[in-house]
Amino acid sequence: MSDVLSLIIAKYNYWLYVILMMIGLYGMIAKNNLIKKVVGMNIFQTAIILFYVSIGYKTNASIPIITTADTAHGVVVRAADYINPLTSCLMLTAIVVSVATFGYAMALAVRIYQRYQTLEEDELRMRLSEE
Amino acid sequence: MHWPIDIVVLTFVIFCAIAALSVKDLLATAILFGAYSFLMCLLWTIMGAVDVAFTEASVGAGVSTVFFVAAIFRTSRRTKD
Amino acid sequence: MRVIAFIIVCLTGALLLYGTTEFPDWGDPKSPASLHVSNYYIEKTYEDTHAPNFVTAVVTDYRGFDTMFETAVIFTAGLGCFLLLRDFREKKEHYYQHIPTGVILHLKDEKKSLPVGKEFGYMDKEWVPPDLINKTVCRILIPFIQIYALYVVAHGDYSPGGGFQGGVIFGSSLILLAISYDLKTLVKRIKERLLGIFAALGVLIYAGTGVLCLFMGGNFLDYGKLAPLLPGHSDHIRAYGMLVVEIGVGIAVMAVMTIIYINIVSEGRHDEGL
């Protein structure tokens, strides 16, 4: 029993990120409304960010900022005391990319609605085949 | 040991994600999506990635929701799925 | 469609789960991911750059080149929204409110307009402006939000935050102004031209810093070479370089967030919105 529990604790973060990613991907492919698709896209991207942040986590480690007390007395910085800063850095970039895509996709949705008065994909397809 | 908090928040995150995708009112989706982002930000704070969490709080729960509501204001709340 | 989606999703999920089987435990400090490069960042950042926040140091210095393009991504999104939605045609109808009496006037002639001031006020067709309490609270809040945003930008290398977050907060304070009053107030205060210039200028500050480093004889974005140009102790020169770059990012992000909001909410006409 304790083996199973420790396995779950060790891995559930990765499992749940996969589930979250599947939800996002499903929303992106199967949903009919364009804005819902955009939401699915964003969930998909945040799931990836969750994955990266999970990689960077270390147990019993602090946030990646040196306190002034450490720097003042020339204490040697131990790597195990701080979480991995690299993944955080990468994910800052990824968040920025995702918000840029989100904003632009919303603008596109507004533009499409202006033209076709609908955001449902099947209705759009019907309108297109009529023309 | 953060894992009990972590697992509770993760479960909430997944509920929010499913709810945001299945609600039939887009304004509700916007709010649920904001909640999702905020819970995600909480999760990352627990894991110590404060910068990422800060960004997500200001972007995901803040500006994204505003863009979302603005887009709904200009399109429609109605959706079939 | 749903069936296909379900199959694709399940296949992807299975692949990803298969990939995780050999992962080290979550939070294992000895996993390869936290040993190779990241240790260098943790142990040497303070020596190299004198910035206590590792993440900011990695973002703007070690991997500053990524961040430059990240800012460019944001800039592109803003420019894309502008190019896609901006509509320079004036709307034909105008609504005004006669302030002393509260009567709403509807002007159908596009050429005529009423003097907006003490007597007449703008009215939006689709959105009733919020009431006095909202306006007052937001008016009090906005300066503090902006000061906080500036703090976040300036203290990027000491505490969580940095140019991007500060820029977003500043941008959202402007958006709050537009929501609590109306869009015209914002557009009148901050001209579109100014926002456009800010957006490009912010990214240019970043790229220009890099080019300056080229001229000083270093590699692109090698802030260490800027020592003769900046005051202060030469140990801190990289931290100063980061600050300059963060300010650039902040300016660009602030402008772009506002541009995107204004264009989406008014369908590019910049007249009325939420």
Added chain:
Amino acid sequence: MENYPALIVVAPFITGLLAGLFVWIEKRLSYPIVLTGLFVSALSAIQVLIRVIGSGPIQYKLGGWSPPIGIEYRIDLLNAMVLCLVSGVAFLNLIASYKSALKEIGDRASSYFTVYNLFITGLLGVTITGDLFNLYVLIEITSLTSYAQVAMGDRDRGPLASLNYIFIGVIGASFYLLGVGYLYMYTGSLNMADVAVLIKGSQGSSTVLTAFILCILGIWIKMALFPFHVWLPNAYTYSPVIFSRVVAPLMTKVMVYIMIRLMITVFGYDYIFNTLHLSEAVVWLATIAVLAGGVMALAQKNLKKMLTYIIVSEIGYMVGGAWMGNQLGMTGAILHIFNDALMTFALFLAVGNMVYRIEKVDITDLKGLFGKMPWTMGGFVLAAFSIIGVPPTCGFFSKWYLILGALEKGAYHFAAALIVSSLICAVLFFKVFEICFFESGSHGHEHSSHGPAVIEEAPVSMLVISGLVSLSLIVAGCYSGTIVNTIILPFLK
């Protein structure tokens, strides 16, 4: 000078931003600024190519941090060739398409040039970089700028095509990002060369296998290989001419380049062909892609859309060649990157000229075009011959290498598919030629009886470059031996 590698990417970037600034101050300046940037970039790329041929790969440390701590540029022969190609095509296209951009985009053109330059920056950066995550960021720049540009074409269909492109593009880029994450999990590094060293001997690792599949899948989606191609035709058809002229030759080829880079530099020949044995399956997939692209092209009524399906088919060529697992196939694939970029560029230049004059390019609209636009059609014919693979043009030689590679490996189905696809292309183009040549134009009937048709050519700037590029197809064909011997074979060694 030491800083040429940085200049290749930074020059178009900074000039693009400056143009974005000057849009609000003095609109007329933005075009010359953008043009200068691309010119500087092209010159630096040629300089770098000469230096790489002379003295081997160049390494450039950004920010002065040595890899794997910082980001590095690593330029070898393959990189340098693709860099020259991208910057050259971008520069020529900006000159050639200036008038058409003004006509099509109107007063927004001056801000449009900023997006154009950022797009080129993205492509150049993707090509030059030696860092896996930097590659992702630059892929996103290319994607976001393409979404923006696609939406600016056709007012009705453009935005929808762009939104669909966003969905698929995001899936592709995210898969790639996930793949990088798995690689990072296994190695702890992001630098390509460093990762390659660290994953040596990881034959059985499920993490590396997943990373490999995800990266390649992501790039395939971005590249529009056959089952993932659905976004491409609409996105390229409804975009403005200036963009379709540059995206059709460059985007897919740069993605193919990334695939080859990942295969050779990061994962290594040994891992892909000796451990995984994926070669067979992928070559079959490529075969299907080649045939499917051709067949779908046959069904199209719009000339521009037909050409986009031919691109889908050409992607199959390159993927098949690269996955053949022998030197001949890889040589063919790399040579085809170069040749196909030129061929597609020439084709789209010609089509752009047609669009400039006759607006709609359904195949039935092309009646009597030989009389009306003889020079444009001359370029078009030359490019079409090259796509079909008629000997003196360059298209023949890369196909030749691909077929030789397929025969050496015994992949007869792929060789057959190549020949069938050539036949399909021949049928397609001769159908177009027939309409253009023999059927008289809609208002041509008054001219056809008395004397020759009125010539209404595109502007000189468009025509000259279109002609030059078409002629360069023959030149490239004649010198393809030189390209193979000085660039591709030394690279593969």
